[in-house]
Amino acid sequence: MGIISRGFSGRRAASDVKLPPGQYLTKDFPVLSAGPTPRVPLETWEFTIADGKNVVQRWDWNAFRALPSETPTVDIHCVTRWSKLATTWEGVSLDTLFANVKTDASYVTVESYGDYTTNLPLKDLMGGQAWVAFRFDGKDLAPEHGGPARLLVPHLYFWKSAKWVHGVTLMRDDKPGFWESLGYNNYGDPWKEQRYWE
């Protein structure tokens, strides 16, 4: 426990709400990104899976939207300390996207329009844990929130849920992405409060 702040009582969340340590609840949907919001026309949008330098899967928007989608309801936790509960999305599961991909790689680099990258263990994208989401709260995903499509990996801090996603590259070796190279934790488990480099 920290030192007591004289005269501070704070505002606790309702006791039936369980948040990761150090998080507070918001009903807004704050925006965090490193630069301008890219505008990605659907006509040129694509999503690829590459194994090293070889593109092994490629979808344009129509082909991507023809894939079966799911509508997960999940809690999201941003490293800037806000959490938002029971958010509803529509997206294509990474299990679906990887259905025909065989690999011995253990890591991925996720790539976005606007050159943002983030890194994850491949197993964190599999098993119903991750989606490429294109709708939020029943509406097409707004550009400032990552539209046309963003990664959704709600069990990790939200910077791992890369906005404006356009592909993943399978990696034998882990390689830190954008925020991971700038002082943020390589894995980012909110329940272990893995915010920063230790």
Next chain:
Amino acid sequence: MTWRVGTIVSVHDETRTARSITLDVPDWPGHLAGQHVDVRLTAPDGYSAARSYSIASAPSDIKRFEITVERLADGEVSPYLTQEVAVGDPLEVRGPIGGWFVWHPEQTEPIQLIAGGSGLVPLMAMMRARAAVHSMMPFRLLYSVREPDAILYADDLRALAAANDGTAITYAYTRVAPKDWARPPARVDAALIAQATWPASQSPTCYVCGPTPFVESIATLLTAAGNAPDRIRTERFGATGDVR
């Protein structure tokens, strides 16, 4: 990254709702201009709440820095920091944090700073850092602010402008402008961007900080004016984000 216990060595009200707090932190590792810190408050029963605040002071060798906190009506931490704390109080901090929205004295390109409201704080750290190292790199600040009374660091900004050594400041009032001000109160638009910011041909690095809709609007105007997206660095805070 560990929590450190600092001691408040001064408090200074910048406006009716914003207060600067200077902390002495004995084992502070130092910071870069533009970085922020986490501040943690703890109640007697162990409940704690933490928020991030930008550092307003220039990097320095002394184990001391200043943050500026804008009070949010529905905030949990900012009302305490802007109304309750006093000189001599301990305060827990962790940081510095952030390696992207920073200015390094080694940078050799013109710098464009654009602030919305309390988004000025990390940009002020950059201007103070520039002054501290006597950098010759030209800076421009475009500061969008509700009204004259809401200006942060008013005296420091006047002094920076008066020094006339390469920091040019343009104010854009959104609600109330001073008497005889040429531009009626309005948001920053393409005309003001063209008039008050570096031409894209000078390849400035642009730092934009403010509320999300402000940053979205400015980043769009800057790219429309020909600035490359990778030269525009942004930092945003949400309506209830309680950042800064």
